[in-house]
Amino acid sequence: MRLFTLFVFPIITVGIFCILFPATAIGDITEVDDLKREINLPVPAKRFVSLAPNITELLFHIGAGGNIVGADEFSNYPDEAKRITRVNNHALVNYELILSLQPDLVFAWSSGNGYEIVQRLRKLGLTVFVVEVTKLSQIPKLLKKLGRLTDKTSESNRVAASFYKKLQSLIELHKNKKKVKTFYQIWDDPIMTLNGEHLISDVIKICGGVNIFATSTPLVPRVNIETIMKFDPEVILSSGAQERLVSWKKSWSRWKNITAVKSGHLYLIPPDLLQRPTNRTLDGADYMCKYLDQYRAFGS
């Protein structure tokens, strides 16, 4: 009897478990990518290709950057990423080069790379994990998935937890503050902005701001100055180096009827922090929240 409980029972239990859940057998990894497709790997990936700069950044962040064997032309952060073999840019993908690198996993960015490229890579027999992030709250989960796929579970869990904690504290800090009407400019001639679907709009929301063009379509709409005047933003933001600030402010100074211009609340957020959904987006969010707070301090 004792023999049975000690050896046979556990063996039977494990056996039944394995029959019921074959995919989760030891060493086998299954993750659902952002387009809801199941990705199976027999063992964690050891060689992978990243087709987008934000994915490269996230992989480095969880300590898996050293195993990237191919990356896109714009993967420039951190510095080590610049030395990786380039396999694609905005227009072309070098399929032959990707195959010759023999990756066991390819990371693609659906809206950036395009779904045809993902399909083509799958037809070529490669395993492709598709990433699509539009909300900051999706990042911790993505970090954990990336960790499991690349055998960096503990590091990615730690990074994900700290991201989650910082994000929650930002949300908590700003959720009861006065809402600030915000205009985020991404282009000056013609004036272009972004709608509520964009990650930057999510950051505005987290900081207690309201994107004045949140409900417009498309993702990056052209707008004109009189519409901006009508919505009357209290803060105007854009991304750029601080050297640009003077000339940028000067170009807005004509429109004195806009509250943000009248009260001088025009701010530039350092480039690259908000453009890519990565762990650095939180640093961009810090800037954004600080600037909205400056307006609130002025208003009170």
Add this chain to the structure above:
Amino acid sequence: MASRDLSALLWLSLPLVVIVGMSTGAVKIPIDVIIQHCISVFFRSNDSDVSSGQIYTILFDIRLPRLCLAFLVGLVLAMSGAVMQGLFRNPLAAPSLIGVSSGASLGASLVIVFAGSWLQSNSILGLSVIAMGAFIGSFFVTLTVYSLSTSIFGTSVTTMLLAGIAVSALAGALNTWLSYFADNEMLRQISVWQMGNLSTANWPRVLIIGVVGAFVLLIFFRESQSLNALLLGESEARHLGVDVQYVKKKLIFLTTLGVGSAVAVAGMIGFVGLVIPHIVRSLIGPDYKGLLPVSGVAGGILLLIADILARVVFTPIEIPTGILTAVLGAPFFIMLLADQRKQI
């Protein structure tokens, strides 16, 4: 339809379109408010309540310069198109055919890729350095095309068309090469620039295109008799006493000047220069004395309507104006073509 009737019809509809353009937009402004503001501007009353108000800014700093710019750009493009078609005796002739547009694109892309961001963010006379690059590019490419096709025997129209195609293709290839090696930011800048844009109109830009437009228009009118003679053929025109080589040189220079400035202030706006002269010709006949002014006004009005719709249809956002010039003009043109077929 007589030239006079069509001309009168267009001139009468112009103030109507302008009033609609002034009152519609993100902020609806009733006509009596517009009139009230116009009166206070006209009599220079120092009513500071009015001149510092939001309505005043929208009417006179945003909408009016934009309407003026749209009208003037449309006018210059349509008249230049009409002149080109006469000069080349070719219905497909448009400024783009002799390299003006591809030259402008190339010039703009060169500035975007090679000039520093400091240079780009500064402006001269309200025009960005990119616009200057476009203007210089269009001049340079047209000059190349012109000198390729000019010999001691004069300028050959056929050679000029062919040279235009070849040089445009080359400039286009260079442009593609530049955008392929451009980084993210530059790429976006190049593609946005090529869409054409009137939304950042300001008075200095209106002044530039106004002065250039007036100059070009005046000389075009003076040459309308020569253009009529040229319709018969070059040697016939020569026998009628037209200095063909001189007229050609002058008109090519002026269309390049006109279209180059239009592109510099408003980006690439297609269709107006090609199709408006055809529409007008089929309505009032080929006499350049009527064709030139009527094409000009019709082009101006088409671009005005297109631009008003561009900012109103999907408010609060805008769509590129070039889409609407084609959507408005093309069906009308197709209708005319179908009509002509019935007549034959």
